[in-house]
Amino acid sequence: MVKTASTMLPLGTAAPEFQLPDVVSGQMISLSNFADSKALLVMFICQHCPFVKHVQQELAQIGRDYSQQPLGIVAISANDVENYPDDSPTKLKQMAQKLNLNFPLCYDESQEVSQAYTAACTPDFFLFDAETKLAYRGQLDDSRPSNDVPVTGKDLRAAIDALLQDRQIDIEQKPSIGCNIKWKPGNEPDYFG
Numbered sequence: 372m373v374k375t376a377s378t379m380l381p382l383g384t385a386a387p388e389f390q391l392p393d394v395v396s397g398q399m400i401s402l403s404n405f406a407d408s409k410a411l412l413v414m415f416i417c418q419h420c421p422f423v424k425h426v427q428q429e430l431a432q433i434g435r436d437y438s439q440q441p442l443g444i445v446a447i448s449a450n451d452v453e454n455y456p457d458d459s460p461t462k463l464k465q466m467a468q469k470l471n472l473n474f475p476l477c478y479d480e481s482q483e484v485s486q487a488y489t490a491a492c493t494p495d496f497f498l499f500d501a502e503t504k505l506a507y508r509g510q511l512d513d514s515r516p517s518n519d520v521p522v523t524g525k526d527l528r529a530a531i532d533a534l535l536q537d538r539q540i541d542i543e544q545k546p547s548i549g550c551n552i553k554w555k556p557g558n559e560p561d562y563f564g
Contacts, residue, residue, distance in 0.1 A: 375492040375551035378562055379508055382542065386411065386503040387487035391447065391477035394464040400475045402503065405443030410534040411503065412527075414446045415485060415495040415552065416476075418466045419457035422549035423493050425516040429524045430494070431470040433531075440535055444474035449485035450493075450553040458553070485552060486560045492549035498530050506534055509544035 390401040405411045414430065416423045423430075434444055450458035460478045467476040479485050488497055498507035507530035514520040526545065533540045554560070 374548055376546040376548055377495045377508060377510075378489040378491045379544070379546055380489045380497070380505060382505050382508070384505040386413070386497070386499045386505070387484065389447075389477075389479075389484040389487070391479055391484060392460075393475035394448075394460045394478050395467050395472075395476065398475070400445055400477050404475075405445070407441070408443035409441035409501050410506075410531060411443040411445070411499040412531065413488065413497040413499070414444070415449065415488070415490040415493055416446050417448045417450045417455075417458045417493045417550075417553075418462045419450075419455060420493045420550040421516050425514065426494060426511055426522050426524075427466075427470055429511065429522045431472055433524055433528070434473045437531065438473055442531060442535065446472070446474060446476045447479050447484060447490075448476065448493075449479035449482045449490065451482075451555040451558075453555070455553045482552075482555060482558055486562075489560070489562050490552055491562075492547060492551055494549050495547050495552075496527055498527070498534065500534055506530065506540050507544060508547075510547045513545075515548065 452459040500506045514522040
């Protein structure tokens with residue numbers, strides 16, 4: 372388990388376009404699906420990572436808690452399934468159904484979308500405003516599998532609430548920490564160098 376920090380993409384960056392299949396419905400999901408949202412949360416997760424397992428119930432709860440709010444949510448997994456078969460679309464579908472996720476969980480087979488977002492770890496969070504400009508990137512909260520801090524989602528929830536209530540988001544943001552995305556051989560992006 373390699374601890375990797377998020378890249379902290381510059382605030383104000385436009386959300387990269389994507390078109391990816393939802394592992395549950397098979398529908399293609401893109402930014403246009405969230406055109407009516409006041410905010411969009413893009414999460415990079417996977418099925419096998421202990422950091423994701425540690426927070427997965429909270430991720431599902433965020434989906435439920437904001438289901439009546441103008442917040443779009445999409446989760447994306449990009450891990451190399453040849454070397455990490457537990458992150459295959461079939462296993463991701465089982466995870467989504469077990470957690471009863473009410474948002475799409477997409478599979479980024481080419482890993483191009485993950486690279487466009489400069490995703491580095493699982494989980495990695497990117498919150499965009501109504502103009503799809505990056506307003507928050509960083510951690511869910513201070514909890515980690517190795518500490519006794521409860522999982523509350525406080526950092527991410529505070530950013531979501533601020534956006535939805537037209538308040539300023541604190542620009543002091545802590546990077547997310549998780550397992551590195553499992554890049555296909557020769558596919559590791561250059562933003563780590």
